[in-house]
Ligand SMILES: Cc1ncc(COP(=O)(O)O)c(C=O)c1O
């Protein structure tokens with residue numbers, strides 16, 4: 070594992086030390102202060118053969134930790150995250166689906182939180198707090214339990230029941246909030262000093278991006294060290310999209326990816342909460358707060374992402390797109406993929422399949438274009454929410470006395 074050279078501000082370029090825990094840039098002349106990227110000295114890896122460097126032969130270094138050569142030098146808190154399967158669509162020639170539901174806690178959030186909690190343990194932090202749309206909370210609760218660290222969780226009171234259940238089961242301290250993730254973030258900010266909590270919010274510490282960047286390394290390795298033409302990503306706070314783009318930069322710097330154009334990054338949101346799409350369409354550099362955010366894809370209910378500027382830059386630089394789909398489109402695509410592909414997508418994953426179909430229908434993409442779609446979770450984690458969207462209730466069976474049934 071390479072030592073961390075420094076942490077770099079994504080806005081003003083200041084370098085900070087990683088010897089102690091950092092949040093966002095402390096020297097920033099900008100508001101809000103820039104998120105920090107972890108920078109390494111990769112000189113010893115340049116020109117190396119990835120097949121010799123990337124290695125999962127030892128138990129501690131399986132899954133996403135196979136990329137330890139490009140991750141911080143830390144003793145991992147691991148539950149088996151990463152190295153998720155990619156399957157090819159049965160119907161669309163160019164479509165590959167990355168199934169992140171096989172991660173611990175059932176979503177891709179495991180990657181970011183595995184890394185952030187590993188670093189928290191490394192720094193000796195004892196109490197972590199997170200505002201969450203649901204799945205990051207579950208992942209933090211699990212990794213904190215594994216690391217023997219306290220987790221303080223703030224999430225909307227109407228999160229899928231699985232998120233509430235898992236946090237309680239893992240022994241986290243859970244507060245359900247009558248509001249959205251933005252309200253939860255405000256509460257964490259107000260109470261963290263008094264609580265002695267380290268704030269592990271999206272893009273307000275440097276390591277969740279490092280965990281999520283493994284998705285970029287992985288998809289390139291799984292596709293034969295080659296880029297697809299486009300990557301479709303359901304964007305809430307945007308950590309995955311940002312992490313993958315960082316991975317592509319690093320892969321090129323090291324020389325592990327076959328020369329070719331980087332993928333177009335396609336950010337998908339629900340029309341009930343689409344601040345990044347609105348900013349993209351108006352050419353703005355940042356988003357504005359989306360009022361009355363509402364969608365059954367709960368991971369996409371982020372009315373004003375902290376990393377909006379970085380996401381919009383990446384979309385631009387990659388010649389990508391931000392587009393929204395309605396909750397009806399999401400539900401229809403979810404049912405379509407369940408019935409015709411045998412895959413029970415998470416609502417967020419189904420936003421991406423819906424967006425892909427939309428772009429194919431509009432002739433912006435061809436069905437044969439080689440694209441990678443992220444199913445960031447699994448429908449099973451959102452069982453109550455999807456059942457409600459489908460109007461499905463458990464049928465009430467007629468009960469008869471047992472004796473009557475025996476005669
Ligand atoms: C299943 C799922 N997909 C996508 C997202 C959006 O992720 P990000 O905030 O990294 O953009 C979330 C966030 O909660 C999620 O739970």
Ligand SMILES: [Zn+2]
Pocket residue numbers: 078079080081082083094095096097098099102103
């Ligand atoms: Zn700065």
